[in-house]
Every structure is written in C-alpha cells, then in structure tokens.
Amino acid sequence: MKYNKKDLTHPISGDRWNHIWSGFIGDKLAVLALLIFLFYCAISLLAPLLAPFDIDDPAFMDLMNSEIAPSWISHDYRFLLGTDAQGRDLLSVILYGTRLSLTIGICAVLIQATLGICIGLIAGYLGGRIDNFLMRCADIQLSFSNMMVAIVFLAIFQSLFGIAMYQQLAMVILILVIGLTEWPLFARTVRASVLAEKQQEYVDAARVMGISSKRIMFRHILPNTLSPILVIFTVQIANAIVAEAALSFLGLGMPSTEPSLGSLIAEGMAYMFAGSWWICVIPSVTLIILILAMNLLGDWLRDHLNPKVYKD
Amino acid sequence: MNLLSVTNLHVNFHTKAQELAALIDVSFTLNRGERIAIVGESGAGKSVLGFSIVNLIGKPGYIHSGSIRLENDELTKMNLRQLQEVRGKRIAMIFQDPMMTLNPVITIGAQLVETIRSHTKISYKDARNIAIEKLNHVQIASPERRFDQYPHELSGGMRQRVIIAAVLLLNPDIIIADEPTTALDVTIQAEILQLLLAICRDNGVALVLISHDLGVVSKVAERTLVMYAGRIVEEGPTLEIINDPQHPYTQGLLNALPQMTLPGQRLNQIQGSMPSLIERPSGCAFHPRCPYAKEKCKKEQPSFIHSGVSSVACFLVEDMINEFANQDQEVSK
Amino acid sequence: MTIPLIQINGLEKTFTTHEGWLGQWHFHQGKLTRRKDSVHALNGINLTINKGETLCIVGETGCGKSTLARTIMGLTSPDSGEIRYLDQRIDHLNNQQRMPFRRRMQMVFQNPYASLNPRMTVYQTLSEPISFHNPKLSQSQIDEKVEVLLESVGISASSSDHYPHEFSGGQRQRISLARALSVDPDFIVADEPLSALDVSVQAQVLNLMMDKQEERNLSYLFITHDLAVVEHFATRVAVMYLGRICELAPRSALFNHPKHPYTRALLSAIPRLDSNTTQAIRLIGEVPTPIEKPIGCVFQARCPYANQRCYDQSPEMITQSDESSVACHAIEEGRL
Numbered sequence: 001m002k003y004n005k006k007d008l009t010h011p012i013s014g015d016r017w018n019h020i021w022s023g024f025i026g027d028k029l030a031v032l033a034l035l036i037f038l039f040y041c042a043i044s045l046l047a048p049l050l051a052p053f054d055i056d057d058p059a060f061m062d063l064m065n066s067e068i069a070p071s072w073i074s075h076d077y078r079f080l081l082g083t084d085a086q087g088r089d090l091l092s093v094i095l096y097g098t099r100l101s102l103t104i105g106i107c108a109v110l111i112q113a114t115l116g117i118c119i120g121l122i123a124g125y126l127g128g129r130i131d132n133f134l135m136r137c138a139d140i141q142l143s144f145s146n147m148m149v150a151i152v153f154l155a156i157f158q159s160l161f162g163i164a165m166y167q168q169l170a171m172v173i174l175i176l177v178i179g180l181t182e183w184p185l186f187a188r189t190v191r192a193s194v195l196a197e198k199q200q201e202y203v204d205a206a207r208v209m210g211i212s213s214k215r216i217m218f219r220h221i222l223p224n225t226l227s228p229i230l231v232i233f234t235v236q237i238a239n240a241i242v243a244e245a246a247l248s249f250l251g252l253g254m255p256s257t258e259p260s261l262g263s264l265i266a267e268g269m270a271y272m273f274a275g276s277w278w279i280c281v282i283p284s285v286t287l288i289i290l291i292l293a294m295n296l297l298g299d300w301l302r303d304h305l306n307p308k309v310y311k312d
Numbered sequence: 313m314n315l316l317s318v319t320n321l322h323v324n325f326h327t328k329a330q331e332l333a334a335l336i337d338v339s340f341t342l343n344r345g346e347r348i349a350i351v352g353e354s355g356a357g358k359s360v361l362g363f364s365i366v367n368l369i370g371k372p373g374y375i376h377s378g379s380i381r382l383e384n385d386e387l388t389k390m391n392l393r394q395l396q397e398v399r400g401k402r403i404a405m406i407f408q409d410p411m412m413t414l415n416p417v418i419t420i421g422a423q424l425v426e427t428i429r430s431h432t433k434i435s436y437k438d439a440r441n442i443a444i445e446k447l448n449h450v451q452i453a454s455p456e457r458r459f460d461q462y463p464h465e466l467s468g469g470m471r472q473r474v475i476i477a478a479v480l481l482l483n484p485d486i487i488i489a490d491e492p493t494t495a496l497d498v499t500i501q502a503e504i505l506q507l508l509l510a511i512c513r514d515n516g517v518a519l520v521l522i523s524h525d526l527g528v529v530s531k532v533a534e535r536t537l538v539m540y541a542g543r544i545v546e547e548g549p550t551l552e553i554i555n556d557p558q559h560p561y562t563q564g565l566l567n568a569l570p571q572m573t574l575p576g577q578r579l580n581q582i583q584g585s586m587p588s589l590i591e592r593p594s595g596c597a598f599h600p601r602c603p604y605a606k607e608k609c610k611k612e613q614p615s616f617i618h619s620g621v622s623s624v625a626c627f628l629v630e631d632m633i634n635e636f637a638n639q640d641q642e643v644s645k
Numbered sequence: 646m647t648i649p650l651i652q653i654n655g656l657e658k659t660f661t662t663h664e665g666w667l668g669q670w671h672f673h674q675g676k677l678t679r680r681k682d683s684v685h686a687l688n689g690i691n692l693t694i695n696k697g698e699t700l701c702i703v704g705e706t707g708c709g710k711s712t713l714a715r716t717i718m719g720l721t722s723p724d725s726g727e728i729r730y731l732d733q734r735i736d737h738l739n740n741q742q743r744m745p746f747r748r749r750m751q752m753v754f755q756n757p758y759a760s761l762n763p764r765m766t767v768y769q770t771l772s773e774p775i776s777f778h779n780p781k782l783s784q785s786q787i788d789e790k791v792e793v794l795l796e797s798v799g800i801s802a803s804s805s806d807h808y809p810h811e812f813s814g815g816q817r818q819r820i821s822l823a824r825a826l827s828v829d830p831d832f833i834v835a836d837e838p839l840s841a842l843d844v845s846v847q848a849q850v851l852n853l854m855m856d857k858q859e860e861r862n863l864s865y866l867f868i869t870h871d872l873a874v875v876e877h878f879a880t881r882v883a884v885m886y887l888g889r890i891c892e893l894a895p896r897s898a899l900f901n902h903p904k905h906p907y908t909r910a911l912l913s914a915i916p917r918l919d920s921n922t923t924q925a926i927r928l929i930g931e932v933p934t935p936i937e938k939p940i941g942c943v944f945q946a947r948c949p950y951a952n953q954r955c956y957d958q959s960p961e962m963i964t965q966s967d968e969s970s971v972a973c974h975a976i977e978e979g980r981l
Contacts, residue, residue: 502913570877
C-alpha cells in the first residue's frame, strides 16, 4: 500500500485546538451564540436566586394578580414581565421553565449520547453480524417518528398509572422518552468515524500490543471521534428542548404546576387572542433565542471541526 | 534563446499569522528539448516550484515577485484565459496521482477525444483515430478496447500511460512531471521512465522532472537542480552532481543512500530534518544540519557561485575557490 | 540443529471481495446462486526466520507481503497453515493465550502519521504497553523506563509530553520503534517502515534499527519494495509474487546471482546512480489480481521463459548450490 506523501506534510502545522479557538474568537456570530448559551445556563442554574418570587410558595399563585401586562405597559413594577392566567410572575416562571427545559434537554442528550456512543463503538469496531444487527435496530428506531413514539408512550403511561403519578414523574419520563428515541443519530455518526479510525495503524499497533478490545474502543478510538460527537451534542440539545416543548405544548409534557417553556407557551396560547399576548409570546421568544443560539453553535462546530459530519 | 526562464521567483504562503516564504529567489533556465530534474526532500518546495511555473499555485500561496518567461511571454502577467491556453498547449503537467487529471466517470477515450476537439476542429472519427494512435504510441496493449474503459478499470501504470498519451495529443513544448512514478512499483516505474524519456527525445519536448529519487533522476535528466528549504542550493549536469556533489546537502543526500555504504555498515545520515516554513533558520537554511557550518553560515545567505560546471550556494565552496585562486596567484607570482 | 525463531508452514489466506451478504447472490441461467469472489493473498508460504537475522520480503504492490506481516502478528487469521514461535504454534490462539507472545513479537508500521494515536502524548503511547505487560512496575519505574527508551531512540525525554503532530516523520517513526521495543521483544515485523520518509531521514531510521538489532540481538522481518535498502540491510531475502515466494536467498547470492526470472527483472529495474547499468528487463503486462487461485507458476503470465509445464504445474522450491532456493521450472529443467 502506498500513499501520497503530499497528504502527510502540511506547510503550516500547529496545535489544532489553538487554531480552532482562534478561529472561533474571530467569528462574532459564534461567540455571540456561545455567550447566549452560557447566559441561559447561568440563569437556569441561578434561577432560585434570580427569580423575584418563590414558585413553591403557595402565595405565589394569586388569581388577583392574573393577566397583568408586562411592566412597560401596565407600569406595575412588581411583575417585570407581567403575570399569567393564574397570577404567577412570568419572569419567575420563565426562569424556572428555562431551567427545566435545559435540564430535560441536556439529560436526554446525555442518555442519547451514552447509548449511541456505546452502540456505535461496538458496531463499528466489532463489525460483521453485530454491526448489521445494531444498525438495523437503528434503522427501525429511526423509521418511527420520534414524536409518535413519545406520544404513544406518554399516552399509555398516563392511562396506565393515572395523571397524578404522571405529574410526579413527568420530568424523568420525558428525559427517558426523548433520550431513548434519538440514539441512532449518535450511533451512526460514531460508527462512521470508528470505521474510519479503525483503518488507522495506531489501532493495529494497540492490537499487536495485546490491549483489550474494550480499552482500544474507549481509550484509543473514542477520543479521536469526539469532534463529530461534540457537534451532534450541541444540535441535539436544541432538538431535545424543542421535542420537550412540542410534547408539553400537546399536553403530554410537563404539567402546568411545574411548567417548562413548552407548557408555558401551550397555556399562553389560550389567551393569545384574548389580549394577553405576553403569556405566550415571551416564553416563545425565550425558547426561540435559545434554540437559535444552540443551532448556530452547532453549525459553527460542524463547519470547523468536521466538515463531513452527518447533518440532521 | 531559452525556452523557459525563471528569474528571482519568490512564492509566499499568506496565512493569518504571517507571510511564509515557500520559494526564495529561484532562478533557472530550460532550453528547448532539454531534460532537467528538480530534486529535494519533502518540504523543499519542489512541487510548489512545479505548480508556480504554470501559475497553478493555489491559495494561500501566491507569486510574490520574479518572472517566469516562456520564450517571449511573461507567464506571471497573463490572465486566466491566456494561462489556460499555455497550460494546455505549451506546458503540460503529469502528477503523481493520475486520478488528479482523469475524470473517474468518463471513459478514457471520451476524455482524450474531448481534449483533441477542444483545441482543433476535427470530426469525432478522426479524433478517435488520433487518440487510439497515441494510446498505441504509449505502448498500451489493445488500445481499441481500452478506449471505452473507465479510469478505475486500469492499473496505476496504465493510467499514467494514458496521461502521457493525453499530454502528447497537444504537442507541448514542456512537460512538467511531478513525481510521476512515486506511486508505482519498480518494474512499472522503469517502463514509465523509459517511455517518458523516449517521448521527450523523439518529439524534442523539454522535461521538468520533479522527484525525490536520485536514481530516477540520474536515468532521465541531463541537468539537476537540488532544492533545500525553498531555495536552489546546487545546479549542474546530473552526472556531475551525482559523481561530484559540491553542496554539503547534496553530498549528504547522496551519501545517505544505502548503496553508498557497504552492506551491514551504518549509513551516513544527515542529522535532523528539513525545517518547516515557519522555523526557517537564519542565514544558510542548511546550517543546523551541516557538518561544516561556520559562524558566517548562520548569519548570511551564500550567493550562487560557479564551481566547475556546477553552481553552488555555499560558503564552504566559495572559500575553497577563493583559496585556490589565491594559491594560483601566489604560484604565478 | 537449532530451532528457528519463527517457522511458517503452508500459510494461506483468502479475502472475500463482496462486502455484503446480499451482494453474493447472482441470478445466472435461471438459477439463483451464491458466489463469493475472493482474492488469494497468500498461497502457501513457507518461511523460517532465525534468531538475530534480518529477513527481507520484497515484492510489488498486491503480492501479499503486508498480509503476511499481519498474519504473523495475528492481526488477521490464516485460512490454513501454521505459524510457530520457537516451535510453539501461535496461529490459532485467542487473545488471552497469545498474550505471552505479544511481548516477544512486535511490529513497526508504514505510516508514521497514522501509527501513533494523535490524541495520546508520547509518554502515554509508550507507558501504556509497559504498564500493561508489567503490571507490577511502580509509577516511577515506568517513568524511568519510558525515559530510557526515548533517549535510546534519540528523542529527548523532555518532549515526552508532546503530541505526535509536534514531531517530524522520522521522529515519529523512532517513537514507533520505541513503542515496539517497550515490551522487550526479540522479533520485530517492520512493514515498509521507511517508505514514507525522506532519503536523509530513512538513513537515520535504518541506522537506528541496525543499532537496536546489535544491542538486543533482535530478529527482523523487514517488508519493503526498496531493493537498495534490502541490499544494505538483509541477511536473507525472500522475493514474493502473487502470494508465493519465488526466490529465497542469502543477500549476496540474490544480488550477485539472481535466479528467478522475476527477481532478475526486479533487480534490473532499480534506478541506480551509475548510469552504465544494463537495460531493464521488460516484463509483459502488469501484476494480475489473484481472483482465481493460480494453477501452475504464479509468474507464468509475465514470464518470458514460460512453457506448458509452467501453466499446468506449480513449481516447488528447490535449493541451489549457493544456499538459495528458487521455485522455477525453467531453472529446474536447466533452461535458464
């Protein structure tokens, strides 16, 4: 086997990550997206400190205060962004909602990633029948619409265990449902890069040393497939948050006692044309900005880390 | 008059951080029908030079200054259309990987015919006949059958022959061959080299052979340029360079060949490796690896001086020549 | 008689070309049949490697020399035949059973840019096999061993925290060699370790390999297509063509008196510096792909001396007077 010497030598070799980082700093849009994402993370972490009202306090819900417009319209400075139909301070609810949405998004993607990476590594590294079997499973999983699986599962759960039980476990169940339905995306990407990495001689070198398959997969190959994983990770968080919002909007997600951004939007819809537009619009804008930032970040990473990665 | 003359050519790579010089002050000439070789290790800039001649150097590289004249035409000042005319008809290129030139989804026959018909107005049938004749010329067995095959159906050696046939179609004045046989096996390499040599001799085509293999060069080229870190360090007749290298780098390169030492003995190695563009040493770029390096070599770039039939850029040789000249003077006194 | 270090008997390996199970079905004359196209990479290789010697395997692309290396190292399993290490069979062992032999046999790869894990520092690359095969060593002992190893291949120990991309090709190939040496093997398979390197750097690596051989009494199986390196480095040379060995000879015998027609063509084709060498012997055609298992001599299609017997019958290795052995009917019959 011979290969091109020119492929191997690059006139400007340097630290790849330094190079990427300096490129990142130069791209204002990417920096803005990252700042927005960090800002969201910060406000979700600090929600209990930042929120002007404690949402667990029974006095928090006061129908007397329902449907107050945002402060710049109503000049009621107790509620900066106004209140919803149940008289809750919209700012506090949105802060907690963002916290919930992000938690569900990140946890769900962590499940997806763990499952997908393990399956992808095993399929790609071992190959043969195992690979065929796992990838057909992924195909079957992908051929069902994720939303459909989620709806069916959530509906069955609600009717089996009752709404009360569901409301208690809503968050865990949402994380599991969203996490378990989208692993094939990770699995396929990881498998593709594993197949490419497996051809590299350092894998053979490790095998010649007698190092176990498990160690080769996780210690040698996995670190070299991280960049596409990182790209999908960012984009998938956005997708998971949207999925959660959509399910909540359809009434299958978070209950209104523990509202996520999706359920806030769903609730607000009813008042949209009754004049209280803010109950719907403000959470929507919050959600849109978050999703936009995540997608911009993902796009930038894809372009700069691995131009060939699978685009969802 | 020289067919091709390159004078004081500087090629730079433009990067965000800095300007990197890939070629520095490169000058050489090529006569009609002459075969020259450009030798150097990877990173020496020999391919950059090959590409620069036809102004094919891609971003971030660009020709910073200097001139490349093809007879009376200045190539550095040409627009794209004129350049394309030159590239096809007067200067042809052969690459290490034939697939860089061949389109994988078109039969080789169709590619050859298209090349002919884009430059001369003749019927398909005539073009086909010419193409088959040329395939025959490059010793491809049963050219009629090969005519309808796709590049992937041919072996590496066969593809390189097709490329040579395609080059011949346009009767160029110069062929630039960039490592044309590096990817091939020895037996095939020998055949391709013979073919290339025969074609240049028979048609009076000038050849610029870019190679890292001194053995290959000695078989084909009449004159050799040795490059190191973007500069030409030695230039002269191939036999002279091989039998009596002047520059310490050329000497090192030749002495490092396994056949230069008795079997089983340690080889004469050059310490270190070619510097990258970023960390080019000051003065003579070879000084960190040179066994004869002096203080002067670290500071100043030696200029080209004639030494016998060769030209060398080295202070060691320069000093030696000066010494001889002094001795001569003393003797004559 | 001493036991050879490595002994290979009748090694065969076939690769199937169709990747998928579905692709193997063909509809032919009204019948659905399953057909596997296969490439016969190794067709009965017999070799011995003695202690302390360098056996070079020479051949062109596709002759199966890399497959041979990978089979010996257990990276692919042979279809039939046996491989013995000091008279113990090792070709059918599983990973666990092979472990003691892994320490004794190591490999250096062709591409210095791919054979080191880009995400592992030099220290990690070298310390992993050391700690893996010597679980009793303490951290400081491992550190010391890595340091000694690095210095012994001419890489300064202070650069052990650097990543592979910070080194040049030659340096990486030294690190590769250091990794192979880290488990103190006595046999190293080197698969074209010089072909990606520049001439001046090739000399450095080759010198290093010779030094290590002297120091540690290593045996090498050195795979290359560069005959100049072979002439310099080999104790014995095996010339391979289409999965068979056609000539096996001590170095001087091979280079002074090549016997097999293929060896002769190969030697005449080296572009040598002295210009008065004889004209290269032209071979007809190119190396065919061994889809069908060859009947008769593997070289018959390109051999200028081929007769009917060469098409029908596979030649046996016959030992000649100068310790070389050749598989060729023409030589056996005295036609050549």
